Amino acid sequence: KAGVTQTPRYLIKTRGQQVTLSCSPISGHRSVSWYQQTPGQGLQFLFEYFSETQRNKGNFPGRFSGRQFSNSRSEMNVSTLELGDSALYLCASSLALTGGGEKLFFGSGTQLSVL
Amino acid sequence: KQEVTQIPAALSVPEGENLVLNCSFTDSAIYNLQWFRQDPGKGLTSLLLIQSSQREQTSGRLNASLDKSSGRSTLYIAASQPGDSATYLCAVNYGGATNKLIFGTGTLLAVQP
Numbered sequence: 001k002a003g004v005t006q007t008p009r010y011l012i013k014t015r016g017q018q019v020t021l022s023c024s025p026i027s028g029h030r031s032v033s034w035y036q037q038t039p040g041q042g043l044q045f046l047f048e049y050f051s052e053t054q055r056n057k058g059n060f061p062g063r064f065s066g067r068q069f070s071n072s073r074s075e076m077n078v079s080t081l082e083l084g085d086s087a088l089y090l091c092a093s094s095l096a097l098t099g100g101g102e103k104l105f106f107g108s109g110t111q112l113s114v115l
Numbered sequence: 116k117q118e119v120t121q122i123p124a125a126l127s128v129p130e131g132e133n134l135v136l137n138c139s140f141t142d143s144a145i146y147n148l149q150w151f152r153q154d155p156g157k158g159l160t161s162l163l164l165i166q167s168s169q170r171e172q173t174s175g176r177l178n179a180s181l182d183k184s185s186g187r188s189t190l191y192i193a194a195s196q197p198g199d200s201a202t203y204l205c206a207v208n209y210g211g212a213t214n215k216l217i218f219g220t221g222t223l224l225a226v227q228p
Contacts, residue, residue, distance in 0.1 A: 004158075031214055043204065043218035056213045090158055094214050103149065104214060106158040 002027065004093050004107035012113045018079040021110045025072050025093030032074040033104065034066060037088040046089075049074055078112075086114045117142045119207050119219040127225040132195050136222045138188040138205035146210030150179050150190050153202045153221075162203075163190070195226045 005024040013019050025032050033048035045058040049068035066076040072093075078085055088111050092104040118141045128134050138148070147166045151159040163172045163179040165188070171180040178191040188205055202223050206216035 006158075033214055033216075035216075035218075042220055043206075043216075045215050045217070048214060056215050058215075088156075092159075092214075102214070103161045103164050104216065105161065106151075108158040109156075111156070 004091055004105050006089075006091050006107035006110050008110060009108065010111050010113075012115060013081050014115050015081055015083060017081050018077065019081060019112060020075055020077045021089055021091075021112075023074045023076075023091030023093075023107060025074070025091075026105055029093035029095050029105070030072050031094045032068055032072065033092045033094075034074070034076050035090045035092065036060075037090060037109070038086075043090070046076065081114045083114050085112065087112060117207070117209065117217050119205060119217050121203075121205060121219040121222050123222060124220065125223040125225075127227060128195055129227050130195060130197060132226075133191070133193050134195055134224070136190040136192070136203050136205075136224070138190070138219050140186045140188075140207050140217075142209065143183045143186050144209065145183065146208045148179075148181055148188050148208070149206045149216070150177075150188075151204045151206060153204060159204065192224075195224075197226045197228045200224055200226050 007022045031050045034046040037043045047057045052068045063079045068074045088109045090109045092106045094102045120139045122137045149164045150162045153159050165172045165181045176193040181188045202221045204221045205219045
């Protein structure tokens with residue numbers, strides 16, 4: 001069974017640009033979550049989707065947005081990039097949204113560098 | 116505020132040693148707690164998941180315990196190997212219709228051959 005796939009693996013952008021990251025969950029998984037990881041702030045929750053609906057959102061500005069498609073694949077978008085957006089963006093999937101009963105499976109992440 | 120802290124931030128041990136990593140959380144009303152491993156530049160691998168009703172979970176050389184009343188969890192690694200070198204993260208799920216995790220600060224482990 002294929003794991004969580006994130007593309008692209010690396011991205012270099014300049015300030016002011018926008019970027020779209022993609023995540024394909026494990027087959028059959030319906031819940032997708034996104035996290036940002038930086039050396040200073042560690043791992044922080046961005047948002048999560050279940051059955052194409054955003055179920056929870058972290059404390060990030062509106063420049064960060066996401067969506068989920070009917071096949072459970074998810075994308076996140078960051079508009080008007082800032083230097084501080086440089087980070088490893090991780091996607092995780094699970095079967096459902098049971099509130100604590102399941103392991104999360106993470107992808108290898110997209111390393112975003114903003115110059 | 117729900118916070119998760121890990122001590123120590125870094126640890127270096129000789130191969131073969133048994134070791135304990137600590138995780139503390141401020142709000143004890145958790146649904147579960149997971150321990151993850153992260154290799155440099157990579158994603159996270161789930162090691163153990165402990166439900167709030169459980170006291171411990173074991174997988175091979177790994178044993179994780181949970182004490183909700185004191186807001187603490189420990190990850191015990193027996194007979195450490197150089198391949199165990201990685202960052203170890205604990206993460207708490209407070210439940211509800213969400214899989215949102217609150218992550219600890221991590222412990223960077225180096226096992227010297």
